Amino acid sequence: MKRARTKRRGGIGRPAEELLWLATGLAESCCRVEDRYWDERLGAAVEVSLAHDDEDTLNAALDQAFTRTGSVYDDLADAIESRTESPTAVPTGSGKNHNLLLLAAPVLAWSRFRIPARSLPAATLANLRVHLQAHVLARNTQLALADYLFSPDQLPQGYCSTHGLASVMGRAALDNSDFHVDPEELVETAQFLSDTRYLLVGVAAPKGSAIFRWQENDGNRADALAQWRGQGGGCLTPLLPGCALEFCLPESYFSACRAADKASRPYSICASIAFLATSLEVPVSNLRAVVAPFWGEQIEEYRIGFTVTDNNNVVHGVVWPLLGAEDDAIDVPGEIEAVLRECGVTAIRILDHRFPLEYCDDCGAPLYPSPEGEMEHAEMPELEEGQIPRHLH
Numbered sequence: 001m002k003r004a005r006t007k008r009r010g011g012i013g014r015p016a017e018e019l020l021w022l023a024t025g026l027a028e029s030c031c032r033v034e035d036r037y038w039d040e041r042l043g044a045a046v047e048v049s050l051a052h053d054d055e056d057t058l059n060a061a062l063d064q065a066f067t068r069t070g071s072v073y074d075d076l077a078d079a080i081e082s083r084t085e086s087p088t089a090v091p092t093g094s095g096k097n098h099n100l101l102l103l104a105a106p107v108l109a110w111s112r113f114r115i116p117a118r119s120l121p122a123a124t125l126a127n128l129r130v131h132l133q134a135h136v137l138a139r140n141t142q143l144a145l146a147d148y149l150f151s152p153d154q155l156p157q158g159y160c161s162t163h164g165l166a167s168v169m170g171r172a173a174l175d176n177s178d179f180h181v182d183p184e185e186l187v188e189t190a191q192f193l194s195d196t197r198y199l200l201v202g203v204a205a206p207k208g209s210a211i212f213r214w215q216e217n218d219g220n221r222a223d224a225l226a227q228w229r230g231q232g233g234g235c236l237t238p239l240l241p242g243c244a245l246e247f248c249l250p251e252s253y254f255s256a257c258r259a260a261d262k263a264s265r266p267y268s269i270c271a272s273i274a275f276l277a278t279s280l281e282v283p284v285s286n287l288r289a290v291v292a293p294f295w296g297e298q299i300e301e302y303r304i305g306f307t308v309t310d311n312n313n314v315v316h317g318v319v320w321p322l323l324g325a326e327d328d329a330i331d332v333p334g335e336i337e338a339v340l341r342e343c344g345v346t347a348i349r350i351l352d353h354r355f356p357l358e359y360c361d362d363c364g365a366p367l368y369p370s371p372e373g374e375m376e377h378a379e380m381p382e383l384e385e386g387q388i389p390r391h392l393h
């Protein structure tokens, strides 16, 4: 997915030039045989940068590729992501006969209270292992579960540190042993009304064999998801008390994170509406929503301000980030409106003038559009003690 990138000036260095040259070759290739030639060399060059912790080279090449026409950027991003989540550098032992892959199983959550990011007890890990093996992974795979449910800000930042985690979890998968995460080494989690939690899984599959259950003749994705929601959900739900939860399909790391980012947009609107209706004790039909685009150099996101009938004060807001090229092709305000209607909100105003990307100077919360077309700080009326933080996100 093509993401916005800030342009840089000046040269980008030899290794980044080489990545760009190889990605351009792949983008312009005429057949699978030529594809393979470029892809193998591009992959090897990416692995050199990953092995040297050279995040700058990868980003410099991506920045340049973003300005190119055709599929140069997508091909380069694919090569970087696939080598990051699927490390090959296991030189000896049984590792050289296996493919390794880092998976993520996202959980969408919302709560009027705290959404935990926490360690997972041994009994839960043992049960999750059984369900993953039975419903999500192919026969003959081995796995390692991280014994922690991560918040988004606790995930490794950047390709090189993600590659590092994928490598240690891949090695743990070759031993079929779980991976211990020290909570002391993780950053503290910011609290939001709705947020995502991630279960991370390292998988080792013999080369040439299937990785996922749905690659086998009698498996499919729909069954895998249904079983995971039921069985995996059953294991994790007791560890997230007071939270409404939705379980996404466990997939390769980057794909799962993107799917979770996308699914969390409508999810957070529905969560906010349910939250407002219960906290303010008003029927959903009394809520009004104001939707507006917010601009930096280009359009960055939509923000939705909620008010209660007869009062123009914004009581709560939701950000709908734009995630990439696919958002260019669709009617985003129309999609937001459809989600609001599905949740029972019928009083919807869509503003089309450009709001600047502004935040509260004190607490950093985004400002939201009001029915009068102003930007406002969301303020909940008369909040009970001990509920949720004053500034909602």
Ligand SMILES: [Zn+2]
Pocket: 360, 361, 362, 363, 364, 365, 377, 391
């Ligand atoms: Zn504030």
